[in-house]
Amino acid sequence: MNMNDYKNVTDRIYPSGKCREEVMNMRSDNNRKKIKHRPMGKVIAAISVAVVAACGGTVAVASRLGAFDKLSDKRNRTITYDNGYTGPIDKFDRNEYDKIAPHAVKFEEVSHAENDKFSVDLDSAYYDGLEMILGFTGEMTNGNEEGLHQLGFTATLEINGEQYHPKSYDGQNLMTDWWGTFVIDEGESNSFTGSMTCILPCEARFDDTAEVKVTLTSVWSNEISTYDYDTDTPHSYYIMEGHDDGRLELSENVTADTSLVRQINKTAEKDGFYFTVYSISPAMMLCRGGYPESYDIAMREEIKNGTEDGCCHAVHPLMFVFDEDGNLIEGLPINPIDMPDGEWASASVSTDSKTLTIKVGDKNCQSNENGSIEFDDRYGHQSFGYITEFTLDLGE
Amino acid sequence: MNDTQMALIYDKFSSAVYRAAFAYCKNSADAEDIVQETFIKRFRTDIDFPDDKAEKAWLMKVAANKCRDMFRSARYRYFYNSVPLDEAELVYETPEESAVYHAVMELPPKYRIVIHLYYYEGYTVTETAKIIGKSETAVQTQLYRAQKLLKKSLGEEMCL
Numbered sequence: 001m002n003m004n005d006y007k008n009v010t011d012r013i014y015p016s017g018k019c020r021e022e023v024m025n026m027r028s029d030n031n032r033k034k035i036k037h038r039p040m041g042k043v044i045a046a047i048s049v050a051v052v053a054a055c056g057g058t059v060a061v062a063s064r065l066g067a068f069d070k071l072s073d074k075r076n077r078t079i080t081y082d083n084g085y086t087g088p089i090d091k092f093d094r095n096e097y098d099k100i101a102p103h104a105v106k107f108e109e110v111s112h113a114e115n116d117k118f119s120v121d122l123d124s125a126y127y128d129g130l131e132m133i134l135g136f137t138g139e140m141t142n143g144n145e146e147g148l149h150q151l152g153f154t155a156t157l158e159i160n161g162e163q164y165h166p167k168s169y170d171g172q173n174l175m176t177d178w179w180g181t182f183v184i185d186e187g188e189s190n191s192f193t194g195s196m197t198c199i200l201p202c203e204a205r206f207d208d209t210a211e212v213k214v215t216l217t218s219v220w221s222n223e224i225s226t227y228d229y230d231t232d233t234p235h236s237y238y239i240m241e242g243h244d245d246g247r248l249e250l251s252e253n254v255t256a257d258t259s260l261v262r263q264i265n266k267t268a269e270k271d272g273f274y275f276t277v278y279s280i281s282p283a284m285m286l287c288r289g290g291y292p293e294s295y296d297i298a299m300r301e302e303i304k305n306g307t308e309d310g311c312c313h314a315v316h317p318l319m320f321v322f323d324e325d326g327n328l329i330e331g332l333p334i335n336p337i338d339m340p341d342g343e344w345a346s347a348s349v350s351t352d353s354k355t356l357t358i359k360v361g362d363k364n365c366q367s368n369e370n371g372s373i374e375f376d377d378r379y380g381h382q383s384f385g386y387i388t389e390f391t392l393d394l395g396e
Numbered sequence: 397m398n399d400t401q402m403a404l405i406y407d408k409f410s411s412a413v414y415r416a417a418f419a420y421c422k423n424s425a426d427a428e429d430i431v432q433e434t435f436i437k438r439f440r441t442d443i444d445f446p447d448d449k450a451e452k453a454w455l456m457k458v459a460a461n462k463c464r465d466m467f468r469s470a471r472y473r474y475f476y477n478s479v480p481l482d483e484a485e486l487v488y489e490t491p492e493e494s495a496v497y498h499a500v501m502e503l504p505p506k507y508r509i510v511i512h513l514y515y516y517e518g519y520t521v522t523e524t525a526k527i528i529g530k531s532e533t534a535v536q537t538q539l540y541r542a543q544k545l546l547k548k549s550l551g552e553e554m555c556l
Contacts (some may be wrong), residue, residue, distance in 0.1 A: 001492045001495065001496055001550060001553050001554050002496070002554065002555040002556070003496070003511075003515040003516075003554065003555075003556065005490070005492045005493040005496035005497065006493075006496050006497055006500050006511075006515065007515070007516055008489065009486055009487070009493050009494075009496075009497040010415050010418075010419070010497075011485070011486060012487045012514075013410065013415060013418055013424075013485045013486065014410075014411045014414060014415070014426070014429065015410050015414040015431050016424075019410075019414075019428040019431055019432065020406060020407075020410065022432060023406055023410075023431065023432050023435045023436065024399070024402065024403065024406070031449070149498070195498055252539065306475050346504055
C-alpha cells in the first residue's frame with residue numbers, strides 16, 4: 001500500500017468533453033456568463049451490488065406537522081448571494097420534502113435544548129428502517145444580526161445508548177460527525193428550520209422503537225466565512241463551536257415505519273449495461289447501475305497511451321434515469337449505502353413511476369453518430385452522446 | 397491567441413488542472429468549474445512562458461488559488477470536510493487503491509493539495525511552495541502532518 005494507489009485512481013479521472021467545449025465557448029467576455037454548474041448527483045454506476053434487507057415492523061401514525069411542514073417547499077427556494085450568484089437555498093440537500101413530510105411523525109413532546117448561542121427543538125422525524133431524517137427548528141439566542149440565511153451544524157448520534165458515525169465506502173468513517181442544515185423561514189429574521197439526513201449504517205438500523213439522542217456540537221455559517229492566508233485555513237463563521245459545555249442534547253423515541261419501503265428487486269439489462277432497483281421509499285429509490293468493464297479498460301488504455309496531459313476521448317458512460325413522463329430522476333449526492341450483505345448501493349430521489357427509462361450517455365461529448373440524450377435539470381439543458389437506453393418495469 | 401493555440405493549451409494541461417482541483421474539491425462539478433475559470437484566465441493572460449513546465453506551474457497556481465477562493469465563498473457553504481466525495485468519477489481496481497484514495501480525501505484540503513502536488517505531480521517541496529504560495533517550511537510541515545495522518549489512518553503498512 002503506497003501513494004501509487006492514490007496515483008492510479010487519480011490517473012483515471014479527467015475533465016469531461018463538455019467541460020472542454022464550454023471552455024472553448026467561454027473564452028471571450030461576451031460568453032462569460034454562460035458558465036454554469038453541472039449536476040453533481042447523477043444516478044451513477046456504483047461499484048458494487050446491493051441487496052435490500054426485507055423489513056418488517058410497526059407502523060407509526062403519520063402526521064404532517066412541525067419542521068417537515070416548513071421544509072416542504074425547500075427545493076423551490078433560491079438565494080442570491082452578494083457576489084450575484086443565485087442558486088438553491090440549500091445546494092446539497094436534494095430531499096423532496098413534499099413527498100417525505102406526510103410520513104414524518106411529530107413527537108408528542110418536543111425535545112428542546114439551548115445555550116447562550118443557539119436554541120433548538122427536535123420536533124419530528126422520518127424513519128423507514130434505513131434512512132432517518134430528523135426535523136429541527138432553531139434560532140440564535142442573541143438574534144440574527146448578520147442576517148444569515150443558512151446554517152450548517154454537526155452532531156453526534158446515539159441510538160439506544162450506542163454512538164454511530166456516518167459510514168462510507170469500504171466501511172471507513174470519513175466523517176466523525178453527522179451534519180445537517182438550517183434555512184431561514186420565509187419572512188422571518190431569526191427563525192430557522194432544519195434537517196439532518198442519516199443513512200444509518202447496517203449495525204445501527206432498527207425496525208421497532210429506539211431512543212435517538214442527537215447532540216449538536218457546532219453551528220456555523222459560511223455566508224460570512226473568512227480565509228486565513230497565514231495558516232491557509234478557511235474559517236466558517238461559528239454561531240456555536242464544539243465545546244463540551246455548549247453542546248445541545250436532544251433525545252426522542254423514534255419508531256420505524258418499514259411499511260414505507262416498497263421492495264422492488266428488479267433488474268433490467270442491455271448490452272452489458274444494467275440497472276437494478278432494490279426498493280422505493282418516499283425519501284429515496286435505492287438502486288445500482290453498472291456498465292461493461294470494457295469502457296473502463298478503454299479509458300485506462302487511452303490514458304496510458306499518451307493522453308496523460310491531453311483530452312480524453314474514450315467513451316465515458318453515464319446513466320440517467322427517467323420516469324414514465326420523461327422527467328429526470330435526480331440522483332442523491334450521498335455516499336454509497338452499505339447493505340446487510342456487505343455490498344453497496346446508490347440512491348436517487350423517490351418516484352411513483354411504474355416504469356423507468358434508463359438512458360446511457362457519453363460524458364465526453366454532447367452528441368455522437370447515434371444522436372444525443374437531452375434533458376433539462378436544475379442546472380439547465382444537458383446533452384450527452386447517445387449510447388443506449390432500456391426500460392425497467394417496476395410493477396404496481 | 398487563436399482558437400488552435402487555446403485548444404492546444406487546454407488539451408495539454410486540463411487533466412492536470414482538473415486532477416488537482418478534484419483533489420481539493422472532491423467533486424467533479426466544482427473541479428470542472430475550477431478548470432473553466434483557470435483556463436479562461438490563461439486565455440486572457442498574455443504571458444510567454446519559457447517552457448511547458450513553467451506554464452503548467454502557472455496554471456496549477458491559478459487553480460490552487462481558485463480552489464481556496466471557492467472554499468471561502470458564500471456559495472461553498474459547507475464545512476470543507478463534509479462535502480461528500482463524488483464517487484461517480486472514481487474507479488478502484490484494488491482494495492488498497494480505495495483505502496489509500498479515501499484516506500487522502502479524508503485529509504483537510506490544505507494537506508490534500510500538498511500531497512497531490514508532491515506525490516502525484518512530482519513537484520519538489522520548493523516547487524509546491526511556489527504553487528500554493530507558502531514557505532518551504534510550511535509545505536514541509538504540512539507534508540509531515542499529512543503523512544502522519546495517513547499513517548494513522550492506514551497503519552504501518554502504508555509506505556510513504
